[in-house]
Amino acid sequence: MAIREQVQAALGTLPGAEKKVAHAFLANYPSIGLSTIAELAALAGTSAPTVLRFVSRLGFDSYPEFQRVLRKDVQAQLMSPLERARSSAPAADNPALKASFSVISANLEATLKAITESEFEAACELLSDHKSTCYFLGGRFTDTIAAYMAAHLTIIRPNVRHFSGQTSTWRDQLLDVRPGDVAVLFDIRRYQADLVRLGELMVERKARILLITDPWLSPIARSARVVLPCVVDANRTWDSSVTLLALAEALIDRVSRAQSSSARTRMQTLEDIHWNNPPQR
Structure with missing residues (x-):
């Protein structure tokens, strides 16, 4: 799942202070997630350690790792069909129809x-x-x-x-x-x-x-x-x-x-x- 989707899915299980971080992130996505820990903490009205606990709860070892994945999410979101065509050559040994249906099946799951x-x-x-x-x-x-x-x-x-x-x-x-x-x-x-x-x-x-x-x-x-x-x-x-x-x-x-x-x-x-x-x- 994309980070934004992970945060939404986790909302119901987050402690109060971390939930504030989640709401601040979702309301100001993606820019606030690409800012500093201090800026995110200030916007959420919490502390830097709370932001780090929030990031850790999502499964990231560090805030830089969280931001790296977030940047990839944003890049994927903004890709044009032309850019996707350049980066998505099918495997030569995989028949096109079978490959297409496999992706659709995975998407449904x-x-x-x-x-x-x-x-x-x-x-x-x-x-x-x-x-x-x-x-x-x-x-x-x-x-x-x-x-x-x-x-x-x-x-x-x-x-x-x-x-x-x-x-x-x-x-x-x-x-x-x-x-x-x-x-x-x-x-x-x-x-x-x-x-x-x-x-x-x-x-x-x-x-x-x-x-x-x-x-x-x-x-x-x-x-x-x-x-x-x-x-x-x-x-x-x-x-x-x-x-x-x-x-x-x-x-x-x-x-x-x-x-x-x-x-x-x-x-x-x-x-x-x-x-x-x-x-x-």
């Missing part, structure tokens, strides 16, 4: 470890709240998954919307957002600035954010109610979206089961509409 059952259930609770409108949006490549998820949930529950059109129209669609509404946002590395801004505007309107992102975490994570990190690094030119789609389908299935009675009613109504109004020939 790693994602399963990275997302706790409690966070998954918290996400399902947000998606199951019929009193709120549920909005969906993703980035350049992930919006198709957001739309896919919205299309399924529209059948299961009322008040589901997918942000549509050009980015200039997104703010128009914000007019209907009310406190307590839910925004499901997909954002992975090379994070999309307009999507991050939309998340901020959603929070200003007191919407609850469910973020589906990567292990390095989109800036939207700072204000999200629930964050589900998926492993997307496929050691090739392009990141993989398989884990994102798998997670979306797991959420759809869980919400469908939780809403079984009302979902069946809506699905039956849809079937009646379909068969009572056949397409005109």
Whole structure:
């Protein structure tokens, strides 16, 4: 796991003073982690020994080792597809299809470890709240998954919307957002600035954010109610979206089961509409 993901996973087990260090690190990631021990301790309102205990609890022998790994995390986060293509030549003795599926399988396993059952259930609770409108949006490549998820949930529950059109129209669609509404946002590395801004505007309107992102975490994570990190690094030119789609389908299935009675009613109504109004020939 990336350091930021490790810190998030450890939050519930940290002593009080070390938890302050963790919160300061997450709120000012990554810059504060690349500063001195004294600066991190001052920001967290703790001491240098507390910072060292925090770093040790994460499994690092020293603060310089912690910073070295953090720099590698940041470099990996910022790599462009072109840079990844240059650094990810497949092994000559490994068939391309088999290699690709092996990476996908490993990503699914790693994602399963990275997302706790409690966070998954918290996400399902947000998606199951019929009193709120549920909005969906993703980035350049992930919006198709957001739309896919919205299309399924529209059948299961009322008040589901997918942000549509050009980015200039997104703010128009914000007019209907009310406190307590839910925004499901997909954002992975090379994070999309307009999507991050939309998340901020959603929070200003007191919407609850469910973020589906990567292990390095989109800036939207700072204000999200629930964050589900998926492993997307496929050691090739392009990141993989398989884990994102798998997670979306797991959420759809869980919400469908939780809403079984009302979902069946809506699905039956849809079937009646379909068969009572056949397409005109």
